Amino acid sequence: MPRALLVILDGCADRPVKELGGKTPLEFAVKPTIDRLTAEGSCGLMDVISPGIRPGSDTAHLAIFGYDPYKYYPGRGPFEALGAGLMLSPSDVAFRANVATVNNDLIVVDRRGGRYIDPSEVKEIENVINNEVLPALKSKYGIDAVYKQTVEHRGVLVLKGGVSPHVSDTDPHVIGAKVSEAKALSSDAKITADYINEFTRLVYEKLSSAEFNEKRRRDGKGPINMVLLRGAGSLKNFEPLSSRYRIKPAIIAGVALIRGIGVALGMEPIHVDNYIGSKDDDFTTAFQAAARALKDHDFVFLHVKPTDSMSHDGDAEGKAMIIERVDTGLRRFLEEAPSDTYIFITCDHATPIVVKEHTGDPVPFMAWGPDVMRDDVTRFSERDCIKGFWTRIRGIDVMNIIANYLGTLEKFGE
Amino acid sequence: MPRALLVILDGCADRPVKELGGKTPLEFAVKPTIDRLTAEGSCGLMDVISPGIRPGSDTAHLAIFGYDPYKYYPGRGPFEALGAGLMLSPSDVAFRANVATVNNDLIVVDRRGGRYIDPSEVKEIENVINNEVLPALKSKYGIDAVYKQTVEHRGVLVLKGGVSPHVSDTDPHVIGAKVSEAKALSSDAKITADYINEFTRLVYEKLSSAEFNEKRRRDGKGPINMVLLRGAGSLKNFEPLSSRYRIKPAIIAGVALIRGIGVALGMEPIHVDNYIGSKDDDFTTAFQAAARALKDHDFVFLHVKPTDSMSHDGDAEGKAMIIERVDTGLRRFLEEAPSDTYIFITCDHATPIVVKEHTGDPVPFMAWGPDVMRDDVTRFSERDCIKGFWTRIRGIDVMNIIANYLGTLEKFGE
Known part of the structure; x- marks a missing residue:
C-alpha cells in the first residue's frame, strides 16, 4: 500500500538576498537530495491561502491540512x-x-x-x-x-x-x-x-x-x-484526517503549536529526542523516525521549524545551512523508508530574510513518487518551480493531491 | 516607508493583429522602460474576474481594487x-x-x-x-x-x-x-x-x-x-481602501467613471491638466503628478484610458503609439518618484482590435521593486508574461499582492 511523507519547511520561501549574490536561500543551499527528487518529480508554486495574503503558521497549516482557515480558525489560544x-x-x-x-x-x-x-x-x-x-x-x-x-x-x-x-x-x-x-x-x-x-x-x-x-x-x-x-x-469539532482522507496520519513537530494542530486533526504525535523546533534540531533522527513511522502509518507529516527562525533573525547563511542539514536527513530517509513512499515538500509561507516576517509570497511545491509526472524542473526553488507540472496550486489542495496518489479518496460522482 | 504605483492600461491586452504582423499592440510597441522593469521584475497572466468573463471597466476596477464585483457592483448609475x-x-x-x-x-x-x-x-x-x-x-x-x-x-x-x-x-x-x-x-x-x-x-x-x-x-x-x-x-457602503489595506491612496484618472469608483473607495482624486481620458492625454504630466503624489500617499493609482478607445476604434497603430507615449511618461516617473517605490502594471480587461469590444481574455501583470523576484520574462506582453513568477492570478488578488510588498497587511493568524 502506498504511503506519503509531507515535509513543511517553515517560512523557507524567500526573496532574492544580496549577501547570497541575489539568490534565495533555496537557490543558494547545496541540497543534492531535494534537487534529485525535484528533477525526478513535479513542481509548482503554491499560494498557501491566496496571492498576497500573509498567513500565520497556524492558519497556513490548517489550509495545507485541508481545512479552510476562514471557516475553521478558532484563534491562537486553542492551538497553543x-x-x-x-x-x-x-x-x-x-x-x-x-x-x-x-x-x-x-x-x-x-x-x-x-x-x-x-x-x-x-x-x-x-x-x-x-x-x-x-x-x-x-x-x-x-x-x-x-x-x-x-x-x-x-x-x-x-x-x-x-x-x-x-x-x-x-x-x-x-x-x-x-x-x-x-x-x-x-x-x-x-x-x-x-x-x-x-x-x-x-x-x-x-x-x-x-x-x-x-x-x-x-x-x-x-x-x-x-x-x-x-x-x-474555542476549538471547533474537526472531522479527523483519518475519515476525511482515509489515511492513518502521524506528526513529527518540535513546535507545540504545530503539533497541537496535528493532534486536533487526529494525527498521532511521534516524539523525537532533540527535536524541539530549534536550530540544533536533529533532522537525521527526525527523518529516521518518519521512515519508521511509515511502517504503520500511511501518512507522516514532518515539520521543520528553524528555516523560519533563521529568517526572523535575518540570518541568510544560517537558513541555507538548515536547508542543507534537512537535505542530509532526507537522504537518510530515502535509505530507510518503504519503497512505495511518495514525498511532498513545500513551505507554510515565505519569511524573506529582507522582511524578517511572514509574507504572502507564493512558495515552492514538489511531489515525488513512483508514478508522479516528471517535469523539466531540476532545482527546488521559488523561481524554478514556476515551470513545473503543477503551475499554481493553493494550500487547501495539498491533501487532495496527496490522497489522489495514495488512492484513498472517494470518487466524486460515479 | 515603501510605496506603490499601480498603472492600469485600460483595454490594453489584445489578440494578434494582422496589420502588426501578427503581433499584439503590446508586442509591437517600442516601450524600453516598461520592458526594462519587466526584465527586472516578475510577471504573470491575470484573469480580471475569471477566465472568459468579459468585464466592464467598472466591475474590472472593483475587482482589481479588491472588492468582489459579484458582491459589490451596484450597477453603472451610481458610479457614473x-x-x-x-x-x-x-x-x-x-x-x-x-x-x-x-x-x-x-x-x-x-x-x-x-x-x-x-x-x-x-x-x-x-x-x-x-x-x-x-x-x-x-x-x-x-x-x-x-x-x-x-x-x-x-x-x-x-x-x-x-x-x-x-x-x-x-x-x-x-x-x-x-x-x-x-x-x-x-x-x-x-x-x-x-x-x-x-x-x-x-x-x-x-x-x-x-x-x-x-x-x-x-x-x-x-x-x-x-x-x-x-x-x-444604489451605492453600497464600501469599507475604504485606507482601512482595508492600511494605505493612504490617491487616484489619477481622466474618466469620470473610474475616478468615481476611486472616490467611492476613499481615494483622493488628483487633478491633472489635459488628462481627461482622451487620445491627447498628457501622460508625462500625469506620471509626474503620480510621482509627486507618492510623497504624501503610499499608493497612487494611475488610469490610462485611450488604449481602450483606440481598440474600440480598431486603430492598432494608434493603440501601439499610446503605449509608447505611456512608456515615455513612465521613464519620467522613474526619475522623479521616491526610490522605495514599487510599480505594478496591468490592464482592466482586453479590448482586442479585431473585436473592438471588451473580451474575457487574460491580461498581463507585472510587479517591480527592490525585493521583487526577478523572473525570465523580458517583455511586457500577453504571450511573454505566461512564463513569469506570478503564473496566473485574478484581479481580486492585486491589492493583496501590493499590500504584501508594502507590508501593511495584518497577518492572518499567528
Whole structure:
C-alpha cells in the first residue's frame, strides 16, 4: 500500500538576498537530495491561502491540512493549549498568554519578560497562578481553569465550561501601553470578561510579591509580574484526517503549536529526542523516525521549524545551512523508508530574510513518487518551480493531491 | 516607508493583429522602460474576474481594487454619478443616461444623439431637465432629483430618497426600437417606475420644443429629444481602501467613471491638466503628478484610458503609439518618484482590435521593486508574461499582492 511523507519547511520561501549574490536561500543551499527528487518529480508554486495574503503558521497549516482557515480558525489560544498537551473540549475557552513586565501603572515595559524564562521560574509562575490566582477566582466565579507555560515567554490559560470566547485581549500588543481591560464582545461574555480582568489584577498582585522576582530584581532584571492574554477561542469539532482522507496520519513537530494542530486533526504525535523546533534540531533522527513511522502509518507529516527562525533573525547563511542539514536527513530517509513512499515538500509561507516576517509570497511545491509526472524542473526553488507540472496550486489542495496518489479518496460522482 | 504605483492600461491586452504582423499592440510597441522593469521584475497572466468573463471597466476596477464585483457592483448609475462629482447617499438611486434622438413614435434613431454634444447644448439640456422636467415631477411625486451630462452623450439622473433601484431600463439598447416602459421589478418600485415613465414623456415634450433643437434641425442634425435611462442602482457602503489595506491612496484618472469608483473607495482624486481620458492625454504630466503624489500617499493609482478607445476604434497603430507615449511618461516617473517605490502594471480587461469590444481574455501583470523576484520574462506582453513568477492570478488578488510588498497587511493568524 502506498504511503506519503509531507515535509513543511517553515517560512523557507524567500526573496532574492544580496549577501547570497541575489539568490534565495533555496537557490543558494547545496541540497543534492531535494534537487534529485525535484528533477525526478513535479513542481509548482503554491499560494498557501491566496496571492498576497500573509498567513500565520497556524492558519497556513490548517489550509495545507485541508481545512479552510476562514471557516475553521478558532484563534491562537486553542492551538497553543493543544500544543502544550492540554486536553480541550469545544466548550472550553483558551487564551494565548505572554508573561510580561509591567510597571506600577500597569504600563507594559517588556511584552515577553525578557523572552528566555528559566525553568525554575517557569515552575514558580505556574505555581503562583495555578495555586493562588485561579483558586481565588474559582471561589468567586465558580469557573475551573488551568495555566501552563509553553515555550520561552509563551503560555496558555484555559477556562473550563460555562464561559464565552467573545472577550477582547488584555495584551495591548505594544510596549509603552497599559494592560487592556478585557471587554465582552457579546452579551453572554460579561462574566468571562469580569473573570479575566480580576485575573489581571490578581496575577499582578501575586506575581509581584513572588520570591523569584526578588531574585530577578537582585540580578538587575525586570520582574515577571503580568500575564497578557489574547486570541481567546474555542476549538471547533474537526472531522479527523483519518475519515476525511482515509489515511492513518502521524506528526513529527518540535513546535507545540504545530503539533497541537496535528493532534486536533487526529494525527498521532511521534516524539523525537532533540527535536524541539530549534536550530540544533536533529533532522537525521527526525527523518529516521518518519521512515519508521511509515511502517504503520500511511501518512507522516514532518515539520521543520528553524528555516523560519533563521529568517526572523535575518540570518541568510544560517537558513541555507538548515536547508542543507534537512537535505542530509532526507537522504537518510530515502535509505530507510518503504519503497512505495511518495514525498511532498513545500513551505507554510515565505519569511524573506529582507522582511524578517511572514509574507504572502507564493512558495515552492514538489511531489515525488513512483508514478508522479516528471517535469523539466531540476532545482527546488521559488523561481524554478514556476515551470513545473503543477503551475499554481493553493494550500487547501495539498491533501487532495496527496490522497489522489495514495488512492484513498472517494470518487466524486460515479 | 515603501510605496506603490499601480498603472492600469485600460483595454490594453489584445489578440494578434494582422496589420502588426501578427503581433499584439503590446508586442509591437517600442516601450524600453516598461520592458526594462519587466526584465527586472516578475510577471504573470491575470484573469480580471475569471477566465472568459468579459468585464466592464467598472466591475474590472472593483475587482482589481479588491472588492468582489459579484458582491459589490451596484450597477453603472451610481458610479457614473460619483464620477460626475455628484454626492450620493446609499438611499439615492442613480441611473446612467444617454441623450438620444427619437422619432414621433418614440423609436430610437440615434442612441447617442450624434455622440459629440456641443457645450452650449449640454447647458441647455441640463437647464430644461433640471428647471422644467424635474420640478414638475417633484410637485407630482414629492421626489427630489438632479440631472447632469458627463462626457459626450453620457449623463446621469439621481433620485434622492424614498425611491427604489429595482426598475427596468427605458433604454432599449438598440436603434430602431421604441423607448421602453420602465417596469417595477419589486413591489416597492411602483412609484419609481411611474416617475421614470413620466420623466420619459416630459423630457420628450420639453426637449423637442427647446430652442437648441431648432438650430440643430436648421443645421441638418437630428434633435436631441430623449434621455434613455439604464443601470439603476444604489451605492453600497464600501469599507475604504485606507482601512482595508492600511494605505493612504490617491487616484489619477481622466474618466469620470473610474475616478468615481476611486472616490467611492476613499481615494483622493488628483487633478491633472489635459488628462481627461482622451487620445491627447498628457501622460508625462500625469506620471509626474503620480510621482509627486507618492510623497504624501503610499499608493497612487494611475488610469490610462485611450488604449481602450483606440481598440474600440480598431486603430492598432494608434493603440501601439499610446503605449509608447505611456512608456515615455513612465521613464519620467522613474526619475522623479521616491526610490522605495514599487510599480505594478496591468490592464482592466482586453479590448482586442479585431473585436473592438471588451473580451474575457487574460491580461498581463507585472510587479517591480527592490525585493521583487526577478523572473525570465523580458517583455511586457500577453504571450511573454505566461512564463513569469506570478503564473496566473485574478484581479481580486492585486491589492493583496501590493499590500504584501508594502507590508501593511495584518497577518492572518499567528
